[in-house]
Amino acid sequence: MAAAETDRDAPSALCSEFLNFSAKDTAAKWLQVSNLPKEVYQHLACYVPKIYCLGPNLNPQNEDLLAQLLLQGPLEWYLCGEEPSVGLSKLEQNNQPSQLCGHVFKVGEPTYSCRECAADPTCVLCMQCFLGSVHKEHRYRMTTSGGGGFCDCGDTEAWKKGPYCQKHEPNISDSSQKDPLANLSAEMIARTYNVFSIILKYAVDMLTWDKEDELPEGLEPPARGDMYYCMLFNDEVHTYEQVIYTLQKAVNCTQKEAVSFATTVDRDGRKSVRFGDFQFCEQAKSVIVVNTLQSTSTKPLAWRNTSRQTKPLRVQVMHSSVVAHQCFALKALNWLGQTIRYSDALRRILCQVGLQRGPEGENSSLVDKLMLCDSKMWKGARNVYHQLFMSSLLMDPKYKKLFAIQFARNYERLQSDYVKDDHDREFSVTDLSVQMFTVPSLARMLITDENLMTTIIRTFVDHLRHRDLQGRFQFERYTAQQAFKFRRVQSLIGDLKYVLISRPTEWTDQLREKYLEGFDAFLELLKCMQGMDPVVRQVGQHIEMEPEWEAAFTLQMKLTHIISMMQEWCASDERVLIEAYKKSLSALTHCHSGFTDGEQPITLSMCGHSVDTIRYCVSQEKVSIHLPVSRLLAGLHALLSKIEVAYRFPEQLPLSELSPPMLIEHPLRCLVLCAQVHAGMWRRNGFSLVNQIYYYHNVKCRVEMFDKDLIMLQAGASMMDPNHFLMIMLSRFELYHIFSSADCRKRYSRENANKDVVQQNNTLIEEMLHLIIMIVGERYTAGVGQVEITDEIRREIVHQLCIRPMAHSELVKALPENENKETGMERVIDSVALFKKPGVTGRGLYKLRPECAKMFNLYFHHYSRADQSKAEEAQRKIKRQNGEDSVLPPPVLPRFCPLFASLVNILQCDVLLGILGAVLQWAMEPSGGHWSESMLQRVLHLIGMGLVEEQQHLISSAEDYNDTNFNFTLKISRPGEAPANTASILALLETLQNAPHLEVHKDMIRWILKTVAYIKTTRECTASSPPSDSSGHSQEETVRDKEKAERKRKAEMARLRREKIMAQMSEMQRHFINENKELFQQSLEDLDPSTSSTLEHSPSSCDSALVCVGPRRWRAGGSDRRQVVTCILCQEEQEIRSDGKAMVLAAFVQRSTVMSKNRKRPPHNPDKYDPLFMHPDLSFGTHTGSCGHIMHSHCWQRYFEAVQAKEQRRQQRLRVHTSYDVENGEFLCPLCECLSNTVIPLLPLTKTCCSSEQPDLSQWLNITSHQMKALISAHRKSKASSAEAADETDGVNDCPPPDGFRLDHTPKNPYSSTIKEMLTTFGTATYKVGLKVHPNEQDPRVPIMCWGSCAYTIQSIERLLVDEEKPLFGSLPCRQDDCLSSLTRFGSACWTVSSHTTVQNHFIRLLAALVPDPRVENSPCILDVDMFHLLVSLVLSHPAVLCLDSSGLSADAAQLHFLHLITVAHVVQILLTSLPEEVRMEQETGGAEREEEESVCLLYNTLRSLLGRGLREVSSGWHLWLCVKAGILPYLRAAALFFHYLNGAPAPPELHALGAGEWEALCGYLCLPSNLLQLYFNNLDIMEPLLHGWCSHPALQALQSSVTLIRFPRESNHLIDLPGDYSALINQASSFTCPKSGGDKSRVPTLCLVCGAMLCSQSYCCQTELEGEDVGACTAHTFTCGAGVGIFLRVRESQVLFLAGKTKGCFYAPPYLDDYGETDQGLRRGNPLHLCHERYRKIQKLWRQHSITEEIGHAQEANQTLVGIDWQHL
């Protein structure tokens, strides 16, 4: 940086001083002095400024070295009294370490918690302890640590079972807790005490020092320099960008330096950005302050995200000596931390020193000082001392307690400081609370001795200041600043939770007293919440502004577990419970003391009953959804009932004070509010109310909201006359007027005034009926009904699964979690559900056990309306499938507890019967509006409940002959009372049974009638005489007849329904075809022989032997060649002809390293790279793929232009990206939306005639070499003549061409203009993408790239077929088949649009690699050439030479000769490279292939004689032949594919299957002898010279000895091996440090699945520049490792990342599953994860198929938000 270079002390002088220094002598001196502190301070004052902070450039290692020598050395000498290394190791040996592990977690390290044995979820183990513990066999949870915190192994309070791992198992022999100081000498103790107290005081003084230009007493330096630092502090307001920008301006540094400053400030909390004199620093400071004050509202990104007003960055100009001492103070704390590790005794002394009270009394210990200054210190300092606290105070059981007391005493102040501060909690000392409060014994002690519970609650309440007139919280007026504070203060709730998390097993009087005091404080808090955020119904106008509601709900949500825990504490002690109950009741009375005030009392009367109440309308007055005091009381009431205190000590309960109407009033209002919102009466109140209602029922809140309101209504109703209760309810629902009038049964003759009102009232009636059903029917809370907690959970699960089968995580989400994040599901799930494992996609599912379906209750209180209808449908369907009646009667319920027992009487009370009768009467009229289906359904359900109840009563009374006065059947058989002479309910039902408009309810009515009949019979039997068989029988009979008729009718209905469904199905099918055109298209293509691969299906017209290459090859007849395809865009048919309109195939060309055998090869320089010869390591290739969809070239062009135009408009308008890059020629296939970037033209098979006589190999070589000679000289001549100044002496001999070889001939291009255009288009695209260059159709490398892509694509598909264990032919999907065939044919035609001379030149060079030619320079050695690429290039470039020939040479002959030559070369290549070191002789006698073995031996020995010692002696021909066969097979298979597509010859059936015979079939198909060596030995005259030529290549000798030889066969690449257990990966990643920022932990460690590299992703530190842009580590890596395509695993997120280029990416499900068959993206659930091999293989297949980019495209199309992510920064 540009800061001033300083005039430092001359180093030499300093050095000599340092060299003469003796730590031992200094320590010896210290032992003598009387005032040791003064002496040490003097030493520090002298040396510290000389060592530290002499400017920004000093090497930090030097500083540490000097500090060790000059500062720590003497301290250690003094401490030990001898050579420190000796003394310390002695201490270590004598140490008896405690059993605590205490391993402090690094960021990202895996932690484990046992869900069965941990005292609470904060109890965790480190990986090592976990693996050695019993818990690894239990249900455990795995998470990644956020840093801080330590392993609880060895803490007996943290674990219910197995507190020790194997390593920390205590020794039984010395189990007695000894004082660690016992085996230390008194002198040693004294010395340690001296050193520790001086150094700790020094460090505390310096770290809490707040003067910029002065030092504490005794530390003033002997000679004072005047250099300063400009120190920048971090805050959580400014963004990285702001800071970087400001720094560049203020201290004039480069961006890189600014980034580095900013990173350090963010990490350490401060960083000096300038060093120099005061003025110099002051100037920088003012620039920073001014700039950061001005900079407004750029959105904060990486720094922290808070939305508060900007204040300037904090900057201080500090004297260098102050900074130096602060630096050493941190070192000194680290030193203390390290020193106490040697011995528990030293640790205890340090604790003692730290906690010793100073002369100032209260809070004067050094520990107190540090704590109380916490919020004033910078992040780095806080981290260091927190660390020291953790390794000292928190590790020593005695001092942990003392520290906890100090912490609790200072609690309020620490929290206030924290709330004012803006650092995250992990950087605050308050974060240590978890380490103490979760220890049950400490928590209990702090509650009783320090009144901690009350302190926490009071502190919390004090921080929430805004109250309304009644003293309730008011969050509405919060400013952003206050809202921010509110968020911070919520951490106190966390502390309260820690304190309460373990319930006491024994209560002392003191604990009772303090707990109840805390309970009082808690009630005060709840009282501030009771009735907060009230709402008033908006009529007329819509509300103007949505009122604030989230803060109140946040508070409620955070307190939910606390409220539950409070109740559980109470439940564990009767006395506490009774006291708490009294307190809650009086609090509630206090809240609503005046609830009748100002309300007009009224009297309600109905059905001969009357009750007094008040006039109150929810729809007109204030109502609040927040009633925590009532709900707490409701919870306690249920507990009283559960533990039966109410019956045993009724005298202790304030039962007489209970006023049931008061108890139910507010919960009832709340439920009415919900009903009215449902009925649409509160529409004008906006979404805030809708949201509140939603959360009120939501699983996160309902336990302490909705559920408790229901219990309160049950409690109230159980103490009231049911008729009174129902009348009050009717009144609150504002429905009283409807049912109270004498002629209510004729409702709508009076009241059809307003249709909306009728509709509203209908909904209200439905809701009210539902509420009655719940009040009578919800008995699954322990204390309300006679159930256990497990029954409750079981029932919840059953009802979830009644909706549909669900995954484990879905169930977890649907169930309330307790404070330990447990749902209790595991205990019961297997009793109600069956698990079904997932396949390669999807997840495992739980399905309801069929026998549990009988528990189904349609009106389950936790169902939403949507859930309810889904469940109803699903359950009816299942019943129908099982051939049962689809009626869903109410289930049998558990019995109420005695305190709630009277609730059943609601069912048979007069008011309810009146209501039921009225609705049934209304239902007589079919015309709409008067009643609703749901209303009737609920009424029938209620009647059903009455009957079920009666049945249960009958059963139990049969057992213990108690007189049961529950006689529902009697009641419903009686005619109505109030309006005289109305029909009884039973009579109404009998009438309704036949009403045609009630078809859907018939089965339920029938069920009711049947049950009534049954009950009556039972009653008669049990009451008097035995049942008269005959009557019962005849009744049965008629029922049976009826059922028969019914079944017939149903069958008919079913038939009609089936027909309807069939019609729907065919409609859906049409729809499906539209949506899945690709699939459909393909199947059509399969059927239609004219569209693709026609040739395979038709019989051969020529030879019967299937040969694909050479003069004898199979030839297509004229009709076979005809190929007609359909354009997907215009739907017109078109024949493929060379002179016709061009047809093209959408294609995607990409660079690939999938087959690379050398990922270390640096990328080529695109401008200079000569791609003519592919290296056998296949490090970079160009792959072409296609979705197989065909278009006219002009249709495609029009389409692409339209896409371009649309994209331009879109970019101007929205600046959003698409999943494809139009500027780079990308588009989506118009049919299947597959990503494409070019098109391949479709070409017909070239016509060839079989000319009879063809030269043999040696003749042909002879002719060809003549041709080459002539060509070369002709080329040179034209070059020379064009160069004008022709140099005659350069050896250009005129060489006459052989007969019929016309050098001046220009062949006619057979292709139409559109085809030519498309040939150029595809060629240029391949060139552009393959080399990453700008398109240039003239570039001589265009044809080479095309041939290369053809060869590479065929090779990769050959590999894929091997990997997938599929036969070579017949298993490729259509799209690949079409792609390969058009790619190959394109390859053979692409020379026509290039310069012929260029292609001829390529051919000359290619041939020279095979047939050495002195005139061609730089021919590669045969070990440097991939033979298949050579074959393809030779075959495809040859036409450019052949076209000059008119002597009748055929292309077929040439192809065969190329194949033979290259095959021999490949055999030689294999023999030279691929013999394994160890040759085993096990199977000496091969036998069957004797001839091959002998000839391969012969060739090998020839090679040995040519190359000498390079080759080992091998005696086994059998082995050699095996190697050759294995090595050459991939090449032969690829060649077979190539010639198959080039020449259209169908493949023999042996190659359509896997298994034996492949070799012979391949050789036959390729016209090769199955003994390949014959190719050599039958042409020895030409082969021998060639062999000599190859072996004499200068590069060969050198190459052969190198280690990086490519061996054949090249094995398929696979993705790296992953560990079976995911936590192994997390552990691996946690020790990974960012390679660029010196040992820092990486925040987003990301693993490359291709090569196994670990990267520091998504972080400034590891950004690099790539092609002029800053990119993250992953993107940069993809360019070297995957040619732009990458597959990564983000370890902390458990997420697979696909990247392609800089702009494309998507996340993909990881191959790790938990035991429930689910992935855990984001690692939120923490279930143990294990590798799923099938899924990993699927990812690997995507990669090998080159489908990653395509997958990204589809993902981005499906999810547009993926497009907006800055993938290049990952």
Ligand SMILES: [Zn+2]
């Ligand atoms: Zn551990």
Ligand SMILES: [Zn+2]
């Ligand atoms: Zn352990």
Ligand SMILES: [Zn+2]
């Ligand atoms: Zn366990």
Ligand SMILES: [Zn+2]
């Ligand atoms: Zn078309």
Ligand SMILES: [Zn+2]
């Ligand atoms: Zn397509």
Ligand SMILES: [Zn+2]
């Ligand atoms: Zn890699």
Ligand SMILES: [Zn+2]
């Ligand atoms: Zn990094």
